[in-house]
Amino acid sequence: MRVISATEPISEDPTGILVEGILEANAEYYSADLAEKVNRGLTENALKCIFNGGTIPCGYCIDEEQHYQIDPVQAPVVQEMFLRYAGGETMTEIVEDLNARCLRTAAGNRFNKNSLTRIFSNRKYIGEYRYKDIVFSDAMPAIVTKELFERVSARLKSNKHAMGKSKAPERYLLTTKLFCGTCKCMLVGDSANKPNGVIYRYYKCAGAKRHECDRKAVRKDWIEDKVVELVTSIIHNEENLCHIADELMVLLSKGSELIPVLEAQLKEVRKSIRNMMRAIEQGIITRNTKDHLLELEAEEDRLVANIQAEEEKLPKISREMILFALHRFSNLNLSIAKNKEQLIDGMVKAILLYDDRIVVYLTFKDEPLTIPTADELRDMENSSDIDAAVSP
Ligand SMILES: [Zn+2]
Structure with a gap:
């Protein structure tokens, strides 16, 4: 099993983002593999140092010979903590999630920022x-x-040095994906303070902002929840997941655009070498023949090495691994903002907003899906709190 670094360059389109999620999940997949290795006793040789009292760090257990062993149940959780913190989640988010899952520290307590800091420094x-x-x-x-x-x-270090705490700005998850069904302009996220101090967050059609379209603003939470709900229902369906996995396999097997170019060059070089050999056989040899042949052969070696290097750059992912990652994707805790963002970034191509429906184009589905909304939008207009707050 090869672990692929999640720092490999990956394109920013939805497919790229999904693939990135899959690469991250590989580390978790690997931890399942790790547990198996422990069972098979393959780590025996690595164990030389002996436990000498104190609290056993989370993720380890001590065997009869007083050696540290990986605890196949806890170790993946430790890996998860590191991955999530490195991936940008806050300590608070991680702590809350761990406690919500009833996970406990090595000493049997609930997690807090201090216990997490200790783990991250161990x-x-x-x-x-x-x-x-x-x-x-x-x-x-x-x-x-x-x-x-x-x-x-x-x-950890940069957070310690950060002066003061700045609250993360509210993310508008549908930015660049949400379009007006009437004028096809993009809807832009914005907010307004009502006199009573409440902040209204909404998306508004760029055409409407210029008074060229009469689309009303829609509440941010309302439309984001609608889209997340739809995407969730799609990926909780096993059949859909298999379909997505198949499409991803096709995409990944296409591989690098550079390889066909290099292969074409290699073909040319080999043809030249054959021609030259034929000439030599016929006794056509000049002063430069040998040098030229050596040059061609060096070029052949270089191309072969480059092709090999390109091939090694391709993520080697099995369908099984993709499905594992997709299941992880479908089980994301959506109360965490970053997970919601990942879900929408990975699964949604575009959204069209009409008066009575939302049409959603997903990454791996040709036909768009429609969410009827007639009554809700009318209700929202009647309550008119958004447009009261949003004066152009
Ligand atoms: Zn519009």
Whole structure:
């Protein structure tokens, strides 16, 4: 099993974002594989250092010989914490989610920022074992990669230095995807303060802003929830997931655009070499023949190496892994804003808003899906709180 670095360059389109999610999920998939390895006893050789009392860090257990062993149940949770923090989630979000899942610290307590900080600073997780002042690296089984540990350390450090706490700006999840059904302009996210201090967040048609269209603004939460609900219902269907996995396999197997070019060049070079060999066989040899042949052969080697390098760059993902990632995708905790964002970014291509319906184009479905909305939009207009707050 090869673990693919999530830092590989991936395009920003919905497919790219979905693939990125899949690459991230690989690390989790790997942890399932890790548990299997532990069972098979393959880590035996790596275990040299002995547990000498104290609290056993979360993710490890101690075997009869007093060696650290990876706890196949807890270790994936530790990996998850590192991945999520490195991926940009806040400590608060992670802590809340862990506690909501009834997970507990090694000492049996609820998680808090301090316990998380201790975990993120514990170098045992990269296999470092300390005895007094002596550090043994790769002395015990690692739970996270050094690279991931460093990313988390960097974020810990920068957060410590950050002056004051700035609240994250409200994200408008449908930005660049939501369009007016009438004038086809993009709807733009905005907010307005009502006199009573309540902030109304809404999307408004850019055409309507210029008074060229009479589309009313729609409440941000309302339309985002509608879209998330639809996408969730799609990916909770096993058949749909299999379909998406198949499409992704086709996309991934297409691979690099560079390879066909390199292969064409290689073909040309080999043809030249054959021609030259034929000429040599016929006794046509000049002073430059040998040099030229050597040049061609060097070029052939270079192209073969480049093709190999390109091929290695391709993510090697099995359909099984894609399905694993998609299931993870479909089980995202949507009370976390970042997860909602990931879901919409990965699954939604475009949304058209009409007076009586929302039409959603999904990444892996040719036909759009329609959400009827007639009554709700009318109700919203009648309550008119948005347009009262949103004066052009
Ligand atoms: Zn419009």
